[in-house]
């Protein structure tokens with residue numbers, strides 16, 4: 172790359188569309204080649220001037236994907252991993268046994284389970300708090316021991332909103348780092364680092380890729396400090412790096428990120444409004460609705476929309492929720508989120524015991540289909556399930 176596109180003031184939409192405008196030096200290709208080689212030639216004088224030695228520390232295609240994410244997040248550096256869980260756990264494992272971390276009660280369930288079991292066995296102490304309650308967060312901090320505050324906003328699957336700037340101030344006052352799982356906000360709607368967070372994490376499996384065909388994770392950091400270097404060393408040694416083919420597909424997916432996110436946000440807002448008046452629905456959880464408790468914070472820290480994720484609670488309880496999911500035709504009954512196809516899920520079934528998710532809840536990941544078709548399909552299923 173001959174210029175730094177991030178410095179030119181181009182918008183995220185422009186940077187994403189051209190994947191930073193990278194042109195392959197060898198072929199002059201506009202679409203980057205996939206570098207599959209695991210090993211690289213050493214110079215005759217025993218140096219590795221290409222910067223490539225072996226593909227476990229990283230690889231060329233992965234570095235290109237990282238450059239796009241770093242530009243979108245305004246980060247000093249980004250690192251790709253084989254999954255979102257791999258990215259998140261890599262950060263926690265770069266802490267030291269005995270360190271204390273604070274995480275939200277409402278967060279991606281699998282990471283919460285890992286924190287409360289394996290991470291605790293490994294030596295971290297973990298306190299879960301209601302991250303929307305800043306007084307509770309302050310009270311959870313252990314002076315001198317809290318090293319990391321983990322936030323997720325909007326948080327899965329209740330879509331509560333954490334005030335990133337306030338949370339960063341509290342974490343920093345305690346000498347801790349703030350990391351934000353921004354998977355559902357995407358760098359198009361929220362840039363946590365610009366609000367004071369230190370590290371942002373994505374399950375790139377979701378919106379960044381957007382086509383439900385790549386498992387990937389990302390961390391992006393405001394600084395290249397000691398913690399960041401420990402994450403890099405662990406990734407390199409443990410082989411957690413993303414594979415080149417996945418990195419290529421991810422770059423292709425990210426080119427359309429802004430238009431996909433805009434479409435999903437528009438449809439989610441339409442659905443949230445229409446479902447709010449539905450006879451079978453007791454509550455719609457969506458930060459875009461004025462009645463949502465996190466709406467004011469979301470308005471401040473989300474730009475261009477409130478995301479493609481919403482949940483509905485059904486008056487008919489768990490039975491009606493499962494029956495509704497059974498009757499949709501256009502929505503796909505599947506886990507995950509952030510793809511071009513809309514997904515519906517009875518979340519309590521997958522989260523199991525200890526989940527804060529109520530049994531009457533259906534999680535909706537809005538894709539890019541026509542919102543009128545999405546509403547009609549859901550409305551028909553809701554009516555049939557409640558007949």
Ligand code: PLP
Nearest residue numbers: 254255256279327354374376387
């Ligand atoms: N964070 C959030 C908010 C998620 O929804 C998920 C997956 O559903 C993850 C992290 C974990 O990502 P992955 O499935 O890519 O490991």
